Amino acid sequence: MKVAKKKKIDDGSAEQKIKEAARKLFTEKGFDAVKTRDIAAEAGINLALLNYYFRSKEKLFDIVMVENFEQFIQQLIPVFGNESLTVEERFVQITTRYIEMLKANPDLPFFIMNQMRGDSSKLLAVREKMTKVREAFLQNIGKNMAGGKVTQTNIAHFMMNYMGLIIFPFIARPMLMKVNNLSKKEFDDLMEERKALVPLWLNAIMKAK
Amino acid sequence: MKVAKKKKIDDGSAEQKIKEAARKLFTEKGFDAVKTRDIAAEAGINLALLNYYFRSKEKLFDIVMVENFEQFIQQLIPVFGNESLTVEERFVQITTRYIEMLKANPDLPFFIMNQMRGDSSKLLAVREKMTKVREAFLQNIGKNMAGGKVTQTNIAHFMMNYMGLIIFPFIARPMLMKVNNLSKKEFDDLMEERKALVPLWLNAIMKAK
């Protein structure tokens, strides 16, 4: 009677476990830094299973990437298009939602920025989504702009500022936590504050000069 | 006098060429994505030379990293400490200098952020520099703050905002260029504009609410 009990506590299918492990590691460290054996270990499965289910490391990564891009962009469009809200309300709502999402996925922005460098061949799948985001911005910043009219330049600066205020803290999170001696909770509290502050600041920026 | 002519066009010693190639590639793509053979090829030298001069890929990377960190921080301290300038003037000058430097080294911020994640063992060499930056900020934002007094929270938010406005565009540069269809020159022109705009915006933010 050797393996009478056989620990089959199997939380979730192997396929699912692999995908989750891959998502965690890839998002955290990027494609090159993660080895297939790391993923197998993290998922607690045999290395061969990875190739059995996903054919290759790259295929697995692609899946993770598309999902991550979706999550990164997802939240923006619906709110921006909501006609029953004033533009200002939209920005408050977007900011709140977005920071909320980022608190749960703090490594996401860095992952995205990392992908946007490197080979753009993979980005075909997400290119149209990017365009949509730009259009959403375009239709929402017109009346708030200082001069009153929207230019190419305006839009670019605005995106940089808005995304910078929301996203940058998460990209720089490890540095900010080290430099300012912040615990994870303290960092999250700061982000919580920014839900209300960023729209305020953004308004001040647009009115400035 | 044998080798009077000898094609010794040799721009720089092999050691220098290796370091430059390494700096370029590591800064662009990170440690894992760059292979020692890539560096050798880029430098136009034999692979063994890399190990002859620098012992290992990691040693070479460490050199590049420390130099990059120096460049990243360098410019801040002297200006922040300049007593002959008003605080506002300091921010204008820092912003201008910093954007100038980043235009010449657009991949630097991403490299730095990338290093701050990952193993913090290597960061011991740059830790004190980080602390200095924080102190410099601390001594320069007091009087401009809305409430008049500086708190832990204030500093952190301020760093996020200021660095976000200056640095984030360079981190998101590939994305911003794709989404907004910007040429390299157009991007640089935007950055040029921000030299004057960021201090303005920053002021507006601090006064806001």
Place this chain on the structure above:
DNA sequence: TCTGATTTTAATCATTTGATTAAAAAAGTT
């Protein structure tokens, strides 16, 4: 020019890493 040190090269090694294979184990069907 000769000699010894330095620099560079080609060839090779050992490990890592992504992937495959053949077979065992488990689950499902009749």
Place this chain on the structure above:
DNA sequence: AACTTTTTTAATCAAATGATTAAAATCAGA
């Protein structure tokens, strides 16, 4: 149970990769 299919494993492969070595080329000083 008998079998068929699906899932999982251990063993192994081939290529990529960081590193080393011994010898060749170059250089510096007499």
